[in-house]
Amino acid sequence: MKKFLLAAGIFIAVITTCHSQAFGVKAGINFANFRGDDADDFNVLSGFHGGIVAEMRLLDALSVQPEFLYSVQGAKTKDETYKLNYVNLPVMLKLYFTDSFNMHAGPQIGLLISESDSFTPFESNTYDLGLAAGLEFFFADNFSAQARYVAGNSEVSDNRKLKNTVVQLSLCYMF
Structure with missing residues (x-):
């Protein structure tokens, strides 16, 4: 936890010193599930995500966008x-392919802050490393819509062969 907070602090310090930067907020809906050997009985769980973003232009058509998001993920079965x-x-x-349309991809680290299950104790792992990719379209001044797929590469639990998978639909406002 301390290392994660230290990394987040360094990240914030670095982004505030970059040129050609923009900050924003985003929120949206998650369609989460598990994938893996033990995932046959699981179905999509709807949740939400939201947080802050910072975009730093590297070139006219290339930028880096770190984000700090709260995200509800997981899955459900018929009973749980x-x-x-x-x-x-x-x-x-x-x-960026045009001023209003881009494709994005990159790594994601997740820190589990809480969990709940309706029946069987799950014993979830604390960290989730994954890869994300998506599309973004700016439809008005400073407003955009995003669609993103996130594939977790870490086992969600030591006692089940499951990994997170999330489809995110978001609205973003850049200041």
Whole structure:
């Protein structure tokens, strides 16, 4: 936890010294599930995500966008619901095709801050490392819509072969 907070502090210090930067807020809906050998009985769990973003232009058509997000993930079965609440730190490399349309991809680290299950104790792992990719369209001054897929690469639990998978639909406002 201390290392994660230290990394977040260094990240914030670095982004405030970059040129051509913009800050914003984003929020949206998650469609989360598990994938893996033990994932057959699980179905999509709807949740939400929200937080802050910072975009730093590297070139006219290339930027880096780190984000600090709260995200409700997990999955459900016919009888049980597993909610995993994360603080996620994705770092997206954005390639602009036009001024209003980009594709982005990058790594994400998640820190599990709380969990709830409706029946069986789940014993979730604390960290979730993953990869994310998506599309973004700016539809008005400073407003954009994003669609993103996040594939967790870490086992969600030591006692089950499951990994997070999330489809995110977001609205973002840049200041």
